[in-house]
Every structure is written in structure tokens, then in C-alpha cells.
Amino acid sequence: MIINHPILGPRDSAEFTYMGDAALLDRPDWQAKDALLQFVDYGYLRDNPAGPHIELWYHEQGDRSFLVVTRDTTTHEISSVKLASDVARGRGRSK
Amino acid sequence: MRYSGLRVLKEALTGHKGWKPAWRDVAPQAHYDYIVIGGGGHGLATAYYLARNHGAKRVAVLEKGWIGGGNVGRNTTIVRSNYLLDGNEPFYEHSLKLWEGLEQDINYNAMISQRGILNLVHSDAQRDAFTRRGNAMILNGADADLLSTETIQKRYPFLNVNNARFPIKGGLAQYRGGTVRHDAVAWGYARAADQLGVDIIQNCEVTGFRIEGGKCLGVETNRGYIKGDKVASCVAGSSGRLMAKASMRLPIESHVLQAFVSEGLKPVLPGVITFGAGHFYCSQSDKGGLVFGGDLDGYNSYAQRGNLPVVEDVCEGAMAIFPMLGRVRLLRMWGGIMDMSMDGSPIIDHTHIESLYFNGGWCYGGFKATPASGWCYAHLLATDTPHEFATAFRFDRFAKGQMIDEKGMGNNPQLH
Missing domain, CATH: 3.30.9.10 (D-Amino Acid Oxidase, subunit A, domain 2)
Structure with a gap:
């Protein structure tokens, strides 16, 4: 698989480490009343879809950036690659 | 028909005209006591032990494709019980013991070879x-x-x-430890289950669950609705896809x-x-x-x-x-x-939905577990209590911090 890095251009996926579902970007509020339940869900439950999957790839052998990649789990086709920092900022985080 | 050396000789001398299909090709009935979703090794073993150990009468195995066409025919055929943790080792040792007696039990040559x-x-x-x-x-x-x-x-x-x-x-x-002919495991269990009255229904894909008031009543399939008193998911590899139809998210x-x-x-x-x-x-x-x-x-x-x-x-x-x-x-x-x-170990448990049961999460250790998985899942289905060798394989172990993590990798599924 080739991942089209937003800064470095097309890179072999072997340079990256897969870090799982991109829902992991949204860590639950640790002060919420049901924080324990939320963290069990966050830590252990996954949507695991057959089809488009939004996921995190860490460019460990490259610039150490985290990417948010949309990839079809039935074909391995990659349709979108963004910097995770941009995605998080877009949600009003990492000021 | 019992298979034996004598039978092979007799058929050889009479033009091989006496062989019959190893299991019946049946259409689904409207209602079963047990519906096992997935006709792989685990599903067929479950149906077989339901009939053999618990006397279950109306059992159906629903298979989306054909028997032997899924993961039971795609593995590397190794059987062993070299695990470390208490939650795992008695289960896998039970499995190895069942492998040792399997051919006589199901009257089928599975080419079990304990080559170490x-x-x-x-x-x-x-x-x-x-x-x-x-x-x-x-x-x-x-x-x-x-x-x-x-x-x-x-x-x-x-x-x-x-x-x-x-x-x-x-x-x-x-x-x-050793190897087993994986296709023969599927065919042997299918034949043995069929002989005990289990309906093996191929080309029957489950498209949804009928769930009312927190209870599973049956399954929608491409061959119509089938009512089931107990519905048992057994589709490791596709568990996420199937259980999403019951709106369940899994630790998988x-x-x-x-x-x-x-x-x-x-x-x-x-x-x-x-x-x-x-x-x-x-x-x-x-x-x-x-x-x-x-x-x-x-x-x-x-x-x-x-x-x-x-x-x-x-x-x-x-x-x-x-x-x-x-x-x-x-x-x-x-x-x-x-x-x-999430911890590299399987799940054999009931779900939060009444009458809906789950067997999956086998990582890449599913084949060796086939007999014990069927044995313990059948026990759970028939008695509503976990089998003594599978008490640790629960859904709630993640919330309770009782993971069975042989490799100590934490919740990184790709590392187990």
C-alpha cells in the first residue's frame, strides 16, 4: 500500500505503524460521571467496519507524524490522507 | 453409512456405486431450537456437540457459502496446547485431548498426525x-x-x-502437538452432525437479527426468516460485520x-x-x-x-x-x-441480548481450538452456564481488568 503523505508525498506503508481506529483521537472526558464506562468503550470496543475505515497511521520511519487515513478494508484502497494534527485542530483541539 | 477399511475394499470391488453424500442438502425449516450462524469448524463442532453431548434435536447450521470454504480451509493446520495462562491452558489441553480421539468419535479420517x-x-x-x-x-x-x-x-x-x-x-x-487435515475436520464434523439430525444449510446468509424487547427471536436470511429459540454467532473473522447487525460493538x-x-x-x-x-x-x-x-x-x-x-x-x-x-x-x-x-484470547459468552450468544475473537489460534470451542460453546448454549474450561472467555473481562493476555501486549489487536 502507498500512503500519500500530505507533506512528504507518496510513501510505502511499511514506513508506518498502524495505530487503529481514528476514533481514538477523541479521548473521553476523564471528569465525566460515567468516565470509567466511557474509557472501557474507548479502550476496548471498536466499530471494525467492512468498507471505509478512518484510521491512524504513525510515520515511525519518517517524520513521526500521525496521519488520519480513510481506507477501504475490503479493497485496501486509500481515499483520503490528512495530518492528525489538522484533524484535531479542526475539532477545536490542540490550541 | 459407517466408513471403514472394509467399506473401502467393498466399494473398490463394486465400482464405488455405494457412496452417498456425506451430509443432506436441506432447506431451512421455519423454527429451530438452536441456530448456529457459521458453518466453519467451530460452528459445525458446536452443532455436533449440541446433538451428541446435550441431546439437542432441532439444530441448524447456517453457512453463507459452502462447508469448508471459510477459515477452516485457510489455516496452517497446526494443533498444540502450549499456552501459559490459567484461563487458556486447560481449554487448549482439552482441545488437544479431543483431537486425539476425534477420528474414532466422528468416524472420519482427519489425518491427525502428532508429529510434535x-x-x-x-x-x-x-x-x-x-x-x-x-x-x-x-x-x-x-x-x-x-x-x-x-x-x-x-x-x-x-x-x-x-x-x-x-x-x-x-x-x-x-x-x-502436530497437524490435522483441516478440510477433513469440516467435512467430518458436518457428516457427524448431520447423522445426529443437524440441518446444515449452505448458501444461507444471515442478513439481520430479529430483536424485540431485548430478546433475539430469530434471524433474517437470504432464504427467509428463521425463528430460533437460541441464536449462536460463530463466524470468527467476520464477527464485527455480523454483530454490527445486532448493533453490537466488539472488543475485536x-x-x-x-x-x-x-x-x-x-x-x-x-x-x-x-x-x-x-x-x-x-x-x-x-x-x-x-x-x-x-x-x-x-x-x-x-x-x-x-x-x-x-x-x-x-x-x-x-x-x-x-x-x-x-x-x-x-x-x-x-x-x-x-x-x-483486545487481549489475544477468545470470547465464548452470552451477549447482553437475551437468547443471542457469541463465539469469536480467536485471533490466529482458532483451528487448534475447534473441538473444545464447539464443546464449550455447546455447553453454554444448552445449559446457559459457561463450561469449566471456558469461564475466563467472557465479554466483561475487559471492563473488569481480567484480560487473558499471553503476550502482554495490551489492547493492540495487531500485536497479539
């Missing part, structure tokens, strides 16, 4: 870890033998014990694992050997092909095919210990989809 499995050790720390594992196995009634480098060199002269980076420092052997990711077969060779490899420094394992099939595999590709996939970096990694593992394989040509390679759970 050897896990190689490459460092002092690893020898300590394997010593501990061997002791845990012996405590649970399994067999284990710690071998010295000299013994290994004598028994397996082709191994490169002096590899500069990964010298072989010893190994842990389980002589009762689906990953692709590749496996390989070389061209046929004369007998070169006695038993199963695993490399301890990388991830590589290998055995030789009765046809002569070397059957081997290694790591997952490491990303969510339902594609049943992998990528080349893992192929290279696996072949490097092979060359590190078996330099003799350098000129062997690869015949085939393929990918299978694994339910990779």
Missing part, C-alpha cells in the same frame, strides 16, 4: 520464559520438554544453530494473516518448528509442501489478501533458521481474516 511441535529459543531470557511456560503446561496436564541445543542439532540437523544474530539456544517441545478488530505453501518436497521437516526471534512457523504437509506463515499484515482488513512486506518478512524468518530452503519455490499464498481481540 518445537518452539526455538534464542536467548537466555527466552529460555527462562519457555521453562516457565513448559512448567505451566505440565501443571495443567499437558506434555512439555525443554531441549538443549545439542539435542536439537541431533534431531534437526538442517537448523542453523549458529546464526550470528539469532543462535539457537534450546527449545520447548510438545510431542503431542478484523485483520488479515497470510499463509504460504511451497512446492512439494521429499520429507525434510519432521514436525512443526517455530522461530523464536522473528515470527515464522513451518510444517510439512503429507503432500510434501512446506506450510508456513508469520505475522499479521497489521491493519484492519476484510480483503482476504495481504501485502508484500509481510511476505518478505516471513521468508527472511525462514532463511534465518532453514538456510536449506533458499532455493525452494513458493507455490501458493493466501490471506485469511482473523478476529483479533
Whole structure:
């Protein structure tokens, strides 16, 4: 698989480490009343879809950036690659 | 019809006109006591033991494709019980015992061959870890033998014990481990279940669950609605896809694992050997092909095919210990989809939906578990209590912090 890095251009996926579902970007509020339940869900439950999957790839052998990649789990086709920092900022985080 | 040597002789002399299909081709009835979704090894074993051990009468196995067309025909056929943790080892040892008696039990030649499995050790720390594992196995009634480098060199002269980076420092052997003809397991269980009255319904895909008031009443299929008093999911690899239809999220990711077969060779490899420094394992099939595999590709996939970096990694593992394989040509390679759970161990449990049960999360250890998985799942379905060997395989172990994590990798499914 080739991942089209937003800064470095097309890179072999072997340079990256897969870090799982991109829902992991949204860590639950640790002060919420049901924080324990939320963290069990966050830590252990996954949507695991057959089809488009939004996921995190860490460019460990490259610039150490985290990417948010949309990839079809039935074909391995990659349709979108963004910097995770941009995605998080877009949600009003990492000021 | 019972299979026997005499029968083969008789058929040979009478033109093979007496053989009958090994199981009936039936249309689904409107209502069953038990509906097992998934006609793989585990589903068929579940149906068989439901009928055999618990006297269940109206049992259906629904299979989307054909019997033997899923993961039961895509694995590397190894059976063993060399686990460390208390939650796992009694279960896998029970499974190995069932393998040992399986052919007589189901009257089917599954070509069970206890040729032994050897896990190689490459460092002092690893020898300590394997010593501990061997002791845990012996405590649970399994067999284990710690071998010295000299013994290994004598028994397996082709191994490169002096590899500069990964010298072989010893190994842990389980002589009762070995290989089984995987297709025959599916066919044998299907035939045995069928003879006890189980309906095996192929080309019947479950498209949804009918759930009312928190209770599962039956399943929608491409061949119509089927009512079921108890509905049992048993589709490891596709668990995420199936249980999403019941709006369940699972502690599971689906990953692709590749496996390989070389061209046929004369007998070169006695038993199963695993490399301890990388991830590589290998055995030789009765046809002569070397059957081997290694790591997952490491990303969510339902594609049943992998990528080349893992192929290279696996072949490097092979060359590190078996330099003799350098000129062997690869015949085939393929990918299978694994339910990779969050702690590397399976789940056999009821769900939060009444009458809906779940068996999955087998990671890439599902094949060896086939008999015990069916045995314990049937027990759960029939009695609504977990079998004594499967009490740890619960859904709530993640919330309670009672993970069964053999490798200590935490909630990283791709690393188990």
C-alpha cells in the first residue's frame, strides 16, 4: 500500500505503524460521571467496519507524524490522507 | 453409512456405486431450537456437540457459502496446547485431548498426525520464559520438554544453530502437538452432525437479527426468516460485520494473516518448528509442501489478501533458521481474516441480548481450538452456564481488568 503523505508525498506503508481506529483521537472526558464506562468503550470496543475505515497511521520511519487515513478494508484502497494534527485542530483541539 | 477399511475394499470391488453424500442438502425449516450462524469448524463442532453431548434435536447450521470454504480451509493446520495462562491452558489441553480421539468419535479420517511441535529459543531470557511456560503446561496436564541445543542439532540437523544474530539456544517441545487435515475436520464434523439430525444449510446468509424487547427471536436470511429459540454467532473473522447487525460493538478488530505453501518436497521437516526471534512457523504437509506463515499484515482488513512486506518478512524468518530452503519455490499464498481481540484470547459468552450468544475473537489460534470451542460453546448454549474450561472467555473481562493476555501486549489487536 502507498500512503500519500500530505507533506512528504507518496510513501510505502511499511514506513508506518498502524495505530487503529481514528476514533481514538477523541479521548473521553476523564471528569465525566460515567468516565470509567466511557474509557472501557474507548479502550476496548471498536466499530471494525467492512468498507471505509478512518484510521491512524504513525510515520515511525519518517517524520513521526500521525496521519488520519480513510481506507477501504475490503479493497485496501486509500481515499483520503490528512495530518492528525489538522484533524484535531479542526475539532477545536490542540490550541 | 459407517466408513471403514472394509467399506473401502467393498466399494473398490463394486465400482464405488455405494457412496452417498456425506451430509443432506436441506432447506431451512421455519423454527429451530438452536441456530448456529457459521458453518466453519467451530460452528459445525458446536452443532455436533449440541446433538451428541446435550441431546439437542432441532439444530441448524447456517453457512453463507459452502462447508469448508471459510477459515477452516485457510489455516496452517497446526494443533498444540502450549499456552501459559490459567484461563487458556486447560481449554487448549482439552482441545488437544479431543483431537486425539476425534477420528474414532466422528468416524472420519482427519489425518491427525502428532508429529510434535518445537518452539526455538534464542536467548537466555527466552529460555527462562519457555521453562516457565513448559512448567505451566505440565501443571495443567499437558506434555512439555525443554531441549538443549545439542539435542536439537541431533534431531534437526538442517537448523542453523549458529546464526550470528539469532543462535539457537534450546527449545520447548510438545510431542503431542502436530497437524490435522483441516478440510477433513469440516467435512467430518458436518457428516457427524448431520447423522445426529443437524440441518446444515449452505448458501444461507444471515442478513439481520430479529430483536424485540431485548430478546433475539430469530434471524433474517437470504432464504427467509428463521425463528430460533437460541441464536449462536460463530463466524470468527467476520464477527464485527455480523454483530454490527445486532448493533453490537466488539472488543475485536478484523485483520488479515497470510499463509504460504511451497512446492512439494521429499520429507525434510519432521514436525512443526517455530522461530523464536522473528515470527515464522513451518510444517510439512503429507503432500510434501512446506506450510508456513508469520505475522499479521497489521491493519484492519476484510480483503482476504495481504501485502508484500509481510511476505518478505516471513521468508527472511525462514532463511534465518532453514538456510536449506533458499532455493525452494513458493507455490501458493493466501490471506485469511482473523478476529483479533483486545487481549489475544477468545470470547465464548452470552451477549447482553437475551437468547443471542457469541463465539469469536480467536485471533490466529482458532483451528487448534475447534473441538473444545464447539464443546464449550455447546455447553453454554444448552445449559446457559459457561463450561469449566471456558469461564475466563467472557465479554466483561475487559471492563473488569481480567484480560487473558499471553503476550502482554495490551489492547493492540495487531500485536497479539
